[in-house]
Amino acid sequence: MAIDTETINAVEKATKDYKYGFVTDIETEFAPKGLSEDIVRYISSKNDEPEWLLEWRLQAYSKWLKMTKEDPKWANIHFPEIDFQDAYYYAAPKTDAEKPKSLDEIDPEILSTYNKLGIPIREQEMLAGIVGSGNVAVDAVFDSVSVATTFKSKLSELGIIFCPISEAVKKHPDLVKKYLGSVVPQTDNFYAALNSAVYSDGSFVYIPKGVRCPMDLSTYFRINAAETGQFERTLIIADKGSFVSYLEGCTAPMRDENQLHGAVVELIALDDAEIKYATVQNWYPGDENGKGGIYNFVTKRGACRGKNSRISWTQVETGSAITWKYPSVLLQGDNSVGEFYSVAISNNKQQADTGTKMIHIGRNTKSTIISKGISAGYGQQTYRGLVRMQAGAENATNFSQCDSLLIGNNCGGHTVPYIDSKNFSAEVAHEATTSKISDEQLFYCQQRGLNPEEAVALIVNGFCKEVLKKLPMEFAVEAQKLLEVSLEGSVG
């Protein structure tokens, strides 16, 4: 759909300096295939980690071994058994010699996707890993190794720490030790255990007491080396009375082998602090027959640990062959607020099982869930949400709205809300709708001059508006384009 030109201009202006800022040389180096205690030690030594962290990883690894049979089977997704011994768990960036020399060497299909998304040439080169192109002013995770960050000095004046978690381990070990695994325990689930054992790197953020982070912090994830599992680890701590908005965005090039992605994100908000976490996820979903594509098994959880704290998750999920993801909030502090705003698209053979958990523990805690699921082609999508009111959650309230939009007759949208209330004063309200894009709507839009794809994109954008408006502007623009590209071929 058409996006306001002034919006784009404003975004370009706002992000120009932000997106390009440092140069990095990338080389690739693989650990041998498969998973063993040696691989865990290898990753740990590559990152030059202290003993306590190695111990922590090994502990997770031994727990994971015992969990192997507990692979989540309840989700409404179907995929062949993953052979965990047939993947690489560590890949450092490629050498110049291995990298493509120009965009001419890149798969035209990938380039056409970049163009449709309106990604500038410079950034396309960077995404495609062209020699000497790596310029991005965010904490970029190139495969597994985090590369430098630019705004560090500006942020450090305010006492804000924003760096690769591998660096935080060395420079701020007390913070990492105190909070790592404190929201998502090692044994939380199969993939969280795996991540704890083999995570390669990720981002670390600490906002000191009373500080409002003056800019959106972003991480640009991508998956680059073939057959490399990605295990990012993100840890964000907002100290008392602080505020931070964090953006995570992904694009991935085309590939044939299914790739496993098992990130863990932990957020901690102390008294009166607020964390906003937004994701635009656009990993390769596989071709129209479902071949290839990313398996995205992610554990994201925030803890509103302090009173009056707030955590919001906003996500736009258009990519991946399989998505299994439930960003959740533990509402521990009295009067704390948890929010979940989600748009998820399943087109072609994509499968998504996503939702949230709001666990109300403190008094007067409040949560809002707005989920917009869009299914097209043969896509299957399930919203799975849990709202739990613990015995101590006096006067807690939840409002959930789950809407499904179906495009065509071969897709499916499913809503599975679990409600578990142990407190009589708590209120839980759940609304759900399922609708289809009608032929009348498509005709009306086309009669006004939109082509069928623009018509679908416009209607879908309208359907998702409540969520899209929660995104920071630069992300909202990107998300709108993504919706259009993701739904290509869904009509006509």
Next chain:
Amino acid sequence: MTIALEIKDLHVEISDKEILKGVSLNIEHGEMAAIMGPNGAGKSTLASVLAGKEGYTITSGSIKYLGKNLLDMPIDERAAAGVFLAFQYPVEIPGVATSAFVRTALNAQRRHRGESELDGIEFLKLAREKAKELEMSEDFFQREVNVGFSGGEKKRAEIFQMSMLSPTLAILDETDSGLDIDTLKIVAAGINNLRSDKLCGIVITHYQRLLEHLKPDTIHILADGKIVKTGDKSLAILLEEKGYQGIIEAA
């Protein structure tokens, strides 16, 4: 005057039932034609087929507009070529602001014609001008397309869209139904504002009142899938007196 729209012996079926049974109609540049006829005669069907809606089988006949074979063109291409249909039942698009909708449409058409797109400021200027002509409050720019609009508001919004898109073939399907007397006047004035030697209009209506304002050049009576009578505005007056039955029997 030369012929802009030429409909020749058009036969149309919906699920194996013949609805239009040989409609022939010529409209000249600058001509405003009215089509009247009993409920279920096929008026909206004709309008939909002109705009390109799917689900109809054209069993024979042709439609030529400005020398082009309209039946070969996709819906959006017809729109870009100047075809506009004001819907009898305008459709709701939840979550999409009216101004964003019209701007997306206008720019899509302009792109299609190889013209430059309007930026936000140019668009807003034009939209304000048109809203003022139709005595509409600008509040409605931000309202979701047709959602929660009253019947009259929907019809007025259709004419707003039409004046923004400045078509050359405007088909108005019962735009007057549901309008109060004052709104009818405003809407009619809006339509008259668009009249030029470039515009051909097809006005579908059941009532003479709109025609008093629009003063159509020709009036056609469509009954049971065929044009049974063609005349000037006196036909509408005759119709008010005798009803369709009287006229069809006389024909």
